[in-house]
Amino acid sequence: MAGVTEQTTRVPLADLSPAELEVFLDRQRAAYQSLLDRGLRLDLTRGKPSEAQLDLADRLLTLPTTRTDADGVDVRNYGGLAGIRQIREIFGELLQVAPEQVVAGGNSSLTMMHDCLTQLLLHGAPGSPRPWVREERVRFVCPVPGYDRHFAMLAHHGIEMVTVPMREDGPDAGVVAALVRDDPSVKGMWIVPTYANPVGAVCSQEVAAALASMPAAAPDFRIFWDNAYAFHHLTEQEAKSADILTLAAVAGHPDRPLVFASTSKITYAGAGVAFLAASADNVAWYLSHQQFASIGPDKVNQLRHAEFFGSAQGVREHMAGHRAILAPKFAAVQAALSAELDGLGVATWTKPTGGYFVSVDVLDGTASRVVALAKAAGIVLTPAGAAFPHGHDPHDRNIRLAPSFPVLDDVQTAMTGVATCIALAAAEHLQARHQTERSTPEDASLES
């Protein structure tokens, strides 16, 4: 295969002599030209389910078979701001919370997050000194790499973002605690606790407990706990989400977490049901504002989903179908990256056991170049830096790969192509460094 170096003979690119690097670079350029010649048109930008995944839920198209929910309410008519009981029961069980602490909403959990944020901005919460929009400044703790839409929402509303490193067991709780303890302008934090976007990390019980119990200077500090991938396992080692609501209640901060989930990546990405789970007081707070914005959610779609799943176990079983489709694609990503890049010392990447993404760290300063090279070859990736506030990756290092949408063959093709781009960008970068060193020997000597 073009561009593949025998793994056994690979030497880290940084250790090659200028002449050896020149040879490598020529081969990568040839491989890249072959890629260009294929005229690909592949889109790996977003964590979208594939057509085959959507098909798994097509029974929805002839549901519901009934017109009334378990309480005898006609789902076709107005009302029921908190959503129908049946679907709240199913997702209450899955989210480890009583149905009364679950609100079933429309088709978008992002909308529910945004609703919570605008309520806090315009009105605050019980215990807020004032509406957030009346504060001098509002800051959020943002684990990075993270979800671009989370950061874009904050930026849009003028909220400052303070980044903390994301680790394998969740955000660095010590760093978070230090930020939150003394600064009342730190009003909240984002977290994708399970199979995080994009790094795949699972927030451990210990980290969750630390976040739930840490002292906060802001009396209305909120954790936006976006559990988008709670049930989205890729292996038999199924991660169990930390029960943040119980942990927070036990720690004396019952209103701290706002938990979000949806069926967007369970049934239909565009026509699922979204959920907010929170303390009873937070649910009352949310509804006390939403009553001015809505007479009720789409209960027909909620009943459609309740009939489709039948139970919490029905959701779990349904997810096995997704895993069967997704796992080979994620395996293909690993295989392609390993085949092309192992031993070169130009990239590391995650091996997620769930979720929708593989996060790649390439040679510092080359992520943008990789994305541009891939785009020119017809492989569209999430923009470099997208996983950081304001789209700015300080090291220009991180790339988010989203292999869910294309069919398996295309994932293999795309990932081999991406690996070619990574190696080419790295070689270009190292060659440029060699040339800089040659042209400024005095600087080089000063450094040594």
Place this chain on the structure above:
Amino acid sequence: MAGVTEQTTRVPLADLSPAELEVFLDRQRAAYQSLLDRGLRLDLTRGKPSEAQLDLADRLLTLPTTRTDADGVDVRNYGGLAGIRQIREIFGELLQVAPEQVVAGGNSSLTMMHDCLTQLLLHGAPGSPRPWVREERVRFVCPVPGYDRHFAMLAHHGIEMVTVPMREDGPDAGVVAALVRDDPSVKGMWIVPTYANPVGAVCSQEVAAALASMPAAAPDFRIFWDNAYAFHHLTEQEAKSADILTLAAVAGHPDRPLVFASTSKITYAGAGVAFLAASADNVAWYLSHQQFASIGPDKVNQLRHAEFFGSAQGVREHMAGHRAILAPKFAAVQAALSAELDGLGVATWTKPTGGYFVSVDVLDGTASRVVALAKAAGIVLTPAGAAFPHGHDPHDRNIRLAPSFPVLDDVQTAMTGVATCIALAAAEHLQARHQTERSTPEDASLES
């Protein structure tokens, strides 16, 4: 029938002697006791479609038959923030506007109104001196009687309401123009232009043109044009909504109107599709904010509706089915109120040719008593004053009747009961006045 006075012999209650009034009152009390004895449980509080109306749309439950829209987009997946083209075309034609000027949203036009309002509060519009939340005060012109949810939304966000009288051809445009011309704190106004809630008025072309062209001190003055009942005719004399967007564009204020509509009272009240129609700049403004709150609306439900209707003509034809169900109920309201109250001089009421409500003005100071009497008899009406800001009717005079939801027999029963309550409350009120006059003869003589 108990409580019915022969129409030919009726004398206005105010003209009865104290003794005659006492006789009338006794008869009304007896009629009311009979009403109590029936143990009714009827709810006429809200403008909800009946089960029979909802049934008209039940073909929706097995739609859509396809998974892609006319542009080949898989409606089940993410994306398409403005909604699918097919449904925008159908409602663009109905709302007299290009599809590009229509956004198809979720299940609630109230939500789209609230979204526009919160965008204006938090960010303002192009041309706003500052976000509305940074203004000293923000005021809205509110035609009364009007829609309680409109007023509640404003009150919730601390926006002051200035009432103007609603007339048969819409709000008093002269009064509105005077309020808007010199006061930059007057940022907007509500209007239900067609078959207004609750008075049934239809905003004339002349009034609409005046509202579209009047000078406004606020550069970002907005008309929230809630055309909820645009196609909801009760007779063959179908009102045509004024084309506010064209009128405003011609008058040089293209961004002034924000037009809202939905299928809530066309298909399913809780599971329809809502629409925003506006200038191209306003559509861009709306989407530029909504992109942070949503990845897209429920396109499956939009395609379901597009297939169900087929065309704009399909919507018009579907509305004939609603008319067939609703017209007899509205006729029953007229018949019952006339039978019980004609000639008594204690109430006037509207005879709407469309929409969902009959607005009754009872004797000043008795509306609350009527609603309380009805409630005690198991007939739940919209609270007195609901059609006014903060629920305060300065004359305690207006009652909104919503006959759509109960079956025809129940409407007849309820309306006869309401009429009994109206006459009883009026007689009580007049008797109390007689007694006051007797106990304070010196005041009475001073007045004469």
